Structure formats: structure tokens, C-alpha cells
Amino acid sequence: MRREAAGPLDYLARWPLRLWIGLVALFLYAPLVTLMLFSFNESKRNIVWTGFTFDWYFKAFRNAGLLEAFTNSLAIAAIATAISVVLGALVAVACWRFRFPLKPAFEGVLALPIVVPEICMGVAMLVFFARVMPWPAGLPWPFNLGAIIIAHVSFCFPFVAVIVRARLASFNRELEEAAKDLGASEWRAFIDVLVPHMRPALVAGALLAFTLSLDDFVITFFTAGPDTVTFPVKVYSMVRFSVTPEVNAASTVLILLTVALTAVGLRLQGRDMARSRGI
Amino acid sequence: MAEKALIRIEGVTKRFGQFAAVDDVTLDIAEGEFFALLGPSGCGKTTLLRMIAGLEVPSEGRILIDGEDMAGVPPNRRPVNMVFQSYAVFPHMSVADNVAYGLRMEGVPKAERADRVAEALALVKLDGLEARRPDQLSGGQRQRVALARALVKRPRVLLLDEPLSALDAKLREQMRFELAQIQDEVGVTFVMVTHDQDEALALATRCAVMNRGLLQQVATPDDLYEYPASRFVADFIGSVNLFEGELAVDEPGHAMVTCPTLAAPIYVDHGVTGGTGTTVWAAIRPEKIEMLHRPEGGLPPTVAGVPAGSNVVAGIIRHIAYLGSETVYEVDAEGGARVKVLRPNVARYEERGFDWDEPVWLAWHPRSPAVLLS
Numbered sequence: 001m002r003r004e005a006a007g008p009l010d011y012l013a014r015w016p017l018r019l020w021i022g023l024v025a026l027f028l029y030a031p032l033v034t035l036m037l038f039s040f041n042e043s044k045r046n047i048v049w050t051g052f053t054f055d056w057y058f059k060a061f062r063n064a065g066l067l068e069a070f071t072n073s074l075a076i077a078a079i080a081t082a083i084s085v086v087l088g089a090l091v092a093v094a095c096w097r098f099r100f101p102l103k104p105a106f107e108g109v110l111a112l113p114i115v116v117p118e119i120c121m122g123v124a125m126l127v128f129f130a131r132v133m134p135w136p137a138g139l140p141w142p143f144n145l146g147a148i149i150i151a152h153v154s155f156c157f158p159f160v161a162v163i164v165r166a167r168l169a170s171f172n173r174e175l176e177e178a179a180k181d182l183g184a185s186e187w188r189a190f191i192d193v194l195v196p197h198m199r200p201a202l203v204a205g206a207l208l209a210f211t212l213s214l215d216d217f218v219i220t221f222f223t224a225g226p227d228t229v230t231f232p233v234k235v236y237s238m239v240r241f242s243v244t245p246e247v248n249a250a251s252t253v254l255i256l257l258t259v260a261l262t263a264v265g266l267r268l269q270g271r272d273m274a275r276s277r278g279i
Numbered sequence: 280m281a282e283k284a285l286i287r288i289e290g291v292t293k294r295f296g297q298f299a300a301v302d303d304v305t306l307d308i309a310e311g312e313f314f315a316l317l318g319p320s321g322c323g324k325t326t327l328l329r330m331i332a333g334l335e336v337p338s339e340g341r342i343l344i345d346g347e348d349m350a351g352v353p354p355n356r357r358p359v360n361m362v363f364q365s366y367a368v369f370p371h372m373s374v375a376d377n378v379a380y381g382l383r384m385e386g387v388p389k390a391e392r393a394d395r396v397a398e399a400l401a402l403v404k405l406d407g408l409e410a411r412r413p414d415q416l417s418g419g420q421r422q423r424v425a426l427a428r429a430l431v432k433r434p435r436v437l438l439l440d441e442p443l444s445a446l447d448a449k450l451r452e453q454m455r456f457e458l459a460q461i462q463d464e465v466g467v468t469f470v471m472v473t474h475d476q477d478e479a480l481a482l483a484t485r486c487a488v489m490n491r492g493l494l495q496q497v498a499t500p501d502d503l504y505e506y507p508a509s510r511f512v513a514d515f516i517g518s519v520n521l522f523e524g525e526l527a528v529d530e531p532g533h534a535m536v537t538c539p540t541l542a543a544p545i546y547v548d549h550g551v552t553g554g555t556g557t558t559v560w561a562a563i564r565p566e567k568i569e570m571l572h573r574p575e576g577g578l579p580p581t582v583a584g585v586p587a588g589s590n591v592v593a594g595i596i597r598h599i600a601y602l603g604s605e606t607v608y609e610v611d612a613e614g615g616a617r618v619k620v621l622r623p624n625v626a627r628y629e630e631r632g633f634d635w636d637e638p639v640w641l642a643w644h645p646r647s648p649a650v651l652l653s
Binding site: 172174175177178179180181182183184185188192193196197 | 332333334353354355356359360361363364365367369370371380381384385425428429432
């Protein structure tokens with residue numbers, strides 16, 4: 001053990017801190033790791049380890065109901081994300097760029113879906129789609145998911161808007177003026193200068209919207225009709241009968257998917273941030 | 280002005296709410312000029328520049344470029360280009376893409392574009408850095424990118440917003456020289472905004488001095504320095520001693536100003552169209568005052584061409600600031616005024632230098648003072 005006084009960056013070299021970090025990691029990840037490990041368990045029950053197998057993965061992939069729910073969830077997340085990013089970015093630009101009556105009120109109301117309890121949003125959506133705007137039944141896929149997508153967009157796009165708005169605060173207006181001065185129209189300046197500046201925020205917002213949509217249970221549960229099932233709702237109904245390793249396997253796939261997406265997003269964002277630093 | 284005006288600014292006013300940032304400015308800028316808009320921060324010079332670029336719309340008056348009224352013409356359709364104070368180099372594009380951007384917007388074919396980009400980069404000495412990204416460039420290099428990006432469009436007028444203010448002192452001096460060279464090479468009319476009088480005097484063929492939105496004086500750098508029109512200009516350009524006084528004599532060939540804070544009257548060799556009795560200010564530059572040793576009981580020196588007793592005053596040195604190439608002395612003159620005197624250090628040391636608290640004579644030529652009415 002070294003005896004010299006440790007600098008602020010050397011604290012990690014000391015065992016109490018390492019232990020602490022280890023404990024935090026354990027606390028955070030032990031449940032997830034358990035879930036993933038038991039997806040390879042031979043036993044039908046998630047209690048004792050009896051042997052290694054991939055069977056549950058095959059089984060999960062052959063489970064038509066689970067597969068349908070999974071595709072539904074991905075489709076909903078993808079479409080809701082696309083709409084949320086466009087809507088959120090435009091709202092952010094509008095709030096950043098223009099002055100209009102009741103702007104503070106508008107900005108406040110915008111954050112409501114973020115702070116309103118999910119259960120209230122869920123009930124509100126239920127009432128809305130039951131009474132105000134019933135979504136037509138029997139539409140072909142993916143239009144039958146319309147109600148859920150609308151519900152998801154409504155709570156995803158404010159997150160995008162908030163993130164993009166924060167990013168825009170660091171935009172140098174002279175960049176846009178320079179583009180116009182060099183012959184760009186309003187629209188070209190927007191595409192060539194403002195959008196590249198917003199890109200990290202768009203990526204971050206999209207990731208957030210995607211994950212929020214993918215794992216949303218409460219709002220979806222209230223909005224989904226009898227014949228549209230999403231992954232979280234399906235898992236919930238499966239768990240009500242018994243927690244089989246099949247659920248573990250499906251969840252593991254989902255976890256890996258989100259981790260991979262996040263990694264890609266962070267990489268892209270890191271590169272963009274590095275590029276625009278110091279300008 | 281003999282040449283045809285390329286930019287004509289006619290009674291332009293810009294109001295932000297109640298505040299007039301630019302107040303009824305009328306100004307002509309000729310083809311090929313290096314014109315400087317000079318003034319303290321907040322004087323409206325940048326607003327005026329932005330109105331020429333089309334980034335601000337005048338509240339009143341009009342701006343003509345090449346005889347064409349620019350009202351309603353958006354910035355992307357004006358024959359002017361701008362170098363922004365922050366340079367505004369696009370961070371996500373390479374140097375070459377930055378410079379090519381304006382040509383792409385114009386729809387210049389690819390091959391010609393490449394040639395013109397190479398030419399522009401050579402002009403600002405950035406050849407070889409085409410593929411670099413802005414975050415890999417120094418501040419000076421980024422400025423060159425901004426310059427090339429604007430010049431590649433072959434504008435009629437290049438607008439520069441505080442082009443040198445963000446550079447460190449050495450680089451600023453070098454860039455100043457290069458800017459003049461580039462302007463000489465491309466022959467484009469330059470309009471530069473600056474708060475730095477040295478920059479304006481060194482670069483510009485003509486300067487407009489602004490204060491609080493108002494145009495104070497438009498003149499060549501030497502006229503601005505030697506014949507300021509007002510106390511503001513005299514004080515803003517360089518350093519000056521201002522003596523408030525009364526016009527005692529005002530003849531076509533000479534005039535005399537008596538100041539309560541100066542024991543001797545100030546005699547000038549030209550008339551002032553003010554009329555005797557009016558309040559005036561005599562402005563004398565520190566380098567135009569001669570300082571002589573004043574031995575105990577010695578007689579005052581005589582200044583040629585002036586009535587005895589004028590343009591010479593006794594004083595005591597109160598402060599000395601050695602600046603290397605020159606030394607600035609602050610002298611308490613008889614009468615109460617504190618007078619700044621500047622002497623170049625022509626030799627490494629003087630046999631009989633001046634010292635703190637030394638009695639001296641101050642004298643000036645009748646050609647040196649400028650008599651200001653406002």
C-alpha cells in the first residue's frame with residue numbers, strides 16, 4: 001500500500017473507495033445479472049440452478065404471442081420516436097426562436113406530461129380514446145397501434161423538446177446569419193447549420209423517447225385495446241401465471257437491445273460534442 | 280466625393296423600442312475604399328454594419344448598394360458578405376466545405392467551385408489545411424477561413440465586424456498587415472467595424488466616428504487625428520489635452536483662447552468661425568507640446584510667431600510613465616490644468632533627463648492646437 005497522500009484523482013486507488021464502487025455496482029446490477037443468468041437455467045423455476053441451456057430463448061422465439069408483442073413494442077417505439085423527435089425539435093426551435101403571446105404558459109404546459117403521474121396520464125388517455133376520439137378498430141398493422149402511438153408521443157416529445165431546447169441555448173446565432181449571408185435561404189440555413197448543431201440533442205432525445213416508449217406499461221395498459229399487446233403488457237400477463245425463464249430470456253434480449261442502442265447513441269453524441277467544442 | 284458611391288446610406292435610423300441605436304446617419308462609401316466605422320461599444324456601428332448586410336432592417340431611411348435600394352432584399356441576395364466577430368465558421372464542416380458553402384448556395388459547378396476554393400485559401404495562406412475541421416484550427420486560422428469564405432463569393436463589399444478583436448496582440452498586428460494586403464490584392468471595398476482606433480487609423484482609407492448612434496465625423500485617419508471636429512472625436516482618437524476657455528480674439532489669420540486653468544493664453548495661427556466670447560475647447564496632442572527645463576529665475580522661452588506671453592506656461596512634473604518607445608509626463612501647469620506631454624525616447628539615455636517634481640516650461644507651436652466649438 002502506498003503511503004503518500006493521494007491526490008483527488010488517486011482516491012480510486014484506495015480500497016475503501018473501490019469497495020464502495022463495487023457495492024454500488026452490485027446494488028445496481030445484481031438484479032439484472034440474476035435475471036440474465038437465470039434465462040440460461042434448465043429448471044422451469046427461477047429458484048435453483050440446475051444446468052445451462054439456450055432452450056428458453058428458442059421457446060421465447062417460438063412463442064407467437066410474445067413475438068407479436070415484441071414486434072408491436074418495437075414498431076410503436078420506432079414510430080412514436082420518429083414523431084416525437086420531429087415534434088419535440090420543432091417545439092424547441094419555436095420556443096427558442098420566437099416570441100409569441102402566452103409563451104411562458106406554453107413552455108410550462110409543455111413540461112406537464114413529464115411531471116403528471118403516469119397513472120393519471122393513463123386514465124386520461126383511456127377516457128380520451130373511449131369518449132373523445134375513439135380509435136377505429138380492425139385497422140391493418142401498424143395502424144391498429146395508432147392510439148398507443150399517440151399516447152406515447154404525448155409523453156415522449158416533451159422530453160425531446162426539453163433536451164433540444166437546452167442544446168439550442170449554446171447555439172451561436174452568427175452561424176445562422178453567416179449561412180444566410182453566404183446565400184442560404186431560411187430553410188437551407190436551418191438544415192445546414194441549426195440541425196447539425198441540434199444533432200447530439202436529437203440523438204439523445206430519440207434514445208430517451210425510444211426507451212420510454214419501449215418499456216412503458218401504465219399508459220399503454222390503459223390505452224391498448226383488447227387485441228393489441230405490447231411487450232411489457234405481455235410480460236406482465238405471463239408473470240401473472242408463473243415467472244418462467246422464458247420471460248427472463250425475452251427480457252434479456254430487450255436489455256441487450258437497449259444497451260446496444262444507448263452505446264451507439266452515446267458514441268454518436270460524443271463525436272458530435274467533440275466536434276463542436278471550442279468553436 | 281469624386282468617385283461614385285458604392286454604398287449610400289441615407290438618413291438611416293434603427294430603433295430598438297424607444298432606443299435609437301443608429302440615429303439619422305447619412306454616409307457614402309466609395310468603390311475600393313477600406314472604410315472603418317469607429318466608436319466605443321454600443322455606439323451603433325455594428326448595427327449599421329448589420330443593416331448593410333441585411334441582418335437588421337432600418338426603422339427609417341434607406342441603404343443603396345450600387346445604386347439599388349436594398350429595402351426588402353434579404354441578406355442572401357445582397358452583393359455583400361460578412362466576416363463575423365465570432366468568425367461563425369461552421370463547426371461540422373471542413374475548411375474546404377466552409378469556403379465552398381457560399382458557392383454551393385449560388386449553384387457554382389463543382390469543378391469551378393474547387394478552383395475558386397483553392398484560390399481563396401491560397402489568398403489567406405491556408406492552402407494545405409482544406410481537410411481540417413474548425414476545432415483543429417487556431418483562432419487566427421479560423422478567422423482566415425471566415426475571410427476566405429466571404430471573399431470566395433467575390434462580393435462587391437466585404438463587411439468585417441471587429442475582425443481583430445479576438446486575436447492576441449502580436450497576431451493582431453500581423454493580421455492587420457495582411458488584411459491591408461488582401462484588400463489591395465482583391466480590390467474589394469472593405470467596411471470594417473472596430474472600437475480600436477489604432478486599427479482604424481492603420482487600415483482605413485476613411486473612418487466614420489460614431490457615438491450614441493450619431494455620426495460624429497467622417498474623414499481620413501490623419502484628418503481625424505489632426506483636425507477633429509469635436510471634443511468627442513479628439514478624445515476618442517488618440518490622447519489629447521483639452522482646455523476649456525473663451526475665444527478672446529478671432530481674426531481671419533489668427534485667434535486667441537484664454538483658459539481659466541492655464542496661466543498663458545493659447546494663440547493659434549488660423550481663424551475660428553465662432554465669434555469672440557464663445558466658449559471653445561483648445562485641443563493639444565501630448566506629442567505637440569515641447570517641454571524644457573526651467574532653472575530658478577530663468578526667463579520663459581519664446582515661441583516664434585506668437586505674441587509674447589502666449590503658448591508658454593510654467594509647470595511642475597507630477598508623474599512619469601516610461602513606455603519604452605516614449606515617455607508620458609503629467610505636468611501641473613500654472614493655472615491648475617494637468618497637462619500630458621509625450622516625448623519620444625530618441626536615445627537610450629539623456630544627458631539631462633526630466634525627473635519627478637522638476638520645474639519645467641511647456642511650449643507649443645501656434646499650429647498645434649485645434650480649437651473646437653463642441
